[in-house]
Amino acid sequence: MNRQNGTQRPYDVVLFGATGFVGALTAEYLAAHAPSGCRWAVAGRDRAKLERLRERLTAIDPHHTDLPLLHADADDAHALRELAESTHVVATTVGPYVWYGEKLVAACAEAGTDYADLTGEAEFVDRMYLEHDARARETGARIVHACGFDSVPHDLGVYFTVQQLPQDVPLTVDGFVRSNALFSGGTFASALTAMGRGPRMLRAARERRLHEPRLVARRARAPLGAPRFSAETGTWALPLPTLDPRVVERSARALARYGPDFRYRHFASVRHLPVALGGTAAIGALLGAAQVPAARSWLMGRYEPGRGPDAERRGRSWFTVRFVGAGGGRRVFTEVSGGDPGYGETAKMLAHSALCLALDELPPTSGQVTTAAAMGDALLERLRSAGLRFRVAAAR
Numbered sequence: 465m466n467r468q469n470g471t472q473r474p475y476d477v478v479l480f481g482a483t484g485f486v487g488a489l490t491a492e493y494l495a496a497h498a499p500s501g502c503r504w505a506v507a508g509r510d511r512a513k514l515e516r517l518r519e520r521l522t523a524i525d526p527h528h529t530d531l532p533l534l535h536a537d538a539d540d541a542h543a544l545r546e547l548a549e550s551t552h553v554v555a556t557t558v559g560p561y562v563w564y565g566e567k568l569v570a571a572c573a574e575a576g577t578d579y580a581d582l583t584g585e586a587e588f589v590d591r592m593y594l595e596h597d598a599r600a601r602e603t604g605a606r607i608v609h610a611c612g613f614d615s616v617p618h619d620l621g622v623y624f625t626v627q628q629l630p631q632d633v634p635l636t637v638d639g640f641v642r643s644n645a646l647f648s649g650g651t652f653a654s655a656l657t658a659m660g661r662g663p664r665m666l667r668a669a670r671e672r673r674l675h676e677p678r679l680v681a682r683r684a685r686a687p688l689g690a691p692r693f694s695a696e697t698g699t700w701a702l703p704l705p706t707l708d709p710r711v712v713e714r715s716a717r718a719l720a721r722y723g724p725d726f727r728y729r730h731f732a733s734v735r736h737l738p739v740a741l742g743g744t745a746a747i748g749a750l751l752g753a754a755q756v757p758a759a760r761s762w763l764m765g766r767y768e769p770g771r772g773p774d775a776e777r778r779g780r781s782w783f784t785v786r787f788v789g790a791g792g793g794r795r796v797f798t799e800v801s802g803g804d805p806g807y808g809e810t811a812k813m814l815a816h817s818a819l820c821l822a823l824d825e826l827p828p829t830s831g832q833v834t835t836a837a838a839m840g841d842a843l844l845e846r847l848r849s850a851g852l853r854f855r856v857a858a859a860r
């Protein structure tokens with residue numbers, strides 16, 4: 465049922481971009497795990513590709529011979545409006561989002577439809593806040609960005625860590641991320657696009673800060689930490705200025721449980737100093753190249769869209785995020801871990817975010833909301849049941 469007016473729509477969940485690399489993995493996950501009775505459909509811009517995808521899904525489960533295929537281009541506002549009105553939730557993998565994402569967010573905000581994506585692009589998230597948060601609040605739509613490895617393990621990992629700490633006291637949490645995974649053409653294109661738009665990203669962040677209401681009698685911060693050797697994890701900690709700390713900060717703003725004064729710092733965790741130095745130099749070089757249009761196009765041509773690590777490589781991939789939380793005289797060490805972060809686990813996180821928004825009893829929220837604020841415990845329990853590990857390693 466639609467939360468706003470109680471009307472029934474044809475679908476519970478529509479997956480847009482189902483023919484891409486992570487889109488197809490998400491479709492396969494839904495084909496295998498969506499509960500019976502959940503009415504879902506796949507959408508994309510290419511009918512022939514959608515037909516081929518459905519054949520693959522039918523091989524997983526013959527019930528999918530009649531899976532509805534919806535046609536829409538990310539540039540077609542009218543088709544996106546029809547798509548948004550046909551379902552309670554849209555999950556989208558059509559990126560880079562800063563190029564292809566806005567019209568769908570606008571359609572969902574207008575239609576009161578819940579929305580989940582995989583963006584890690586801070587500029588896109590800030591622009592969508594500025595343009596569509598107010599309308600989504602009016603219609604009741606929940607616009608939930610970053611429902612993949614960006615930023616679910618970090619956002620829900622901090623949410624889980626905070627639950628292990630005392631209430632109503634200042635809290636600090638540091639997160640340390642490690643992984644051995646590779647990326648797809650689509651992720652590489654999105655990362656390079658974001659790196660090439662630094663000034664626009666800073667402008668959007670500044671405008672958002674001016675626009676966002678101030679917190680009253682509470683503080684929530686996510687400052688960039690300094691590089692250091694972390695005795696807690698026994699690794700080198702390098703500050704990681706991704707979207708993740710911004711998402712955690714927004715969850716802390718939204719949820720009083722994070723206490724009167726909350727601080728989060730986000731780090732990449734690297735065992736050996738030469739690897740830390742080499743990685744920093746490589747990212748610096750990529751950032752430099754992304755500023756030069758010719759170099760950016762050349763780099764994008766190295767990784768084709770629609771392709772990514774194969775099943776064997778994904779099977780060997782893993783991630784861990786360790787958290788050190790402190791406050792009120794207590795210290796807690798927690799960990800979130802799983803398999804291939806960018807694809808296998810991301811497909812799982814997006815699929816469960818969409819199912820959670822469509823089917824679960826959730827706190828009342830609307831507008832642009834984080835995974836922790838919109839879905840908190842319900843999504844955490846879903847992901848645990850699906851094999852992601854959230855655990856307390858030690859407390860004192």
Ligand SMILES: NC(=O)c1ccc[n+]([C@@H]2O[C@H](COP(=O)([O-])OP(=O)(O)OC[C@H]3O[C@@H](n4cnc5c(N)ncnc54)[C@H](OP(=O)(O)O)[C@@H]3O)[C@@H](O)[C@H]2O)c1
Nearest residue numbers: 481483484485486538559612613614648650651654769770
């Ligand atoms: N947060 C995370 O941890 C995480 C992890 C993985 C991926 N991602 C993000 O997810 C996005 C997808 O990644 P990917 O590797 O799956 O990329 P991909 O394989 O290139 O897939 C992109 C999808 O977008 C569709 N598309 C492109 N232009 C379109 C348009 N004008 N209208 C409708 N559909 C359009 C493509 O359709 P066709 O099939 O017809 O070409 C395809 O389905 C990227 O932005 C990536 O950064 C995030």
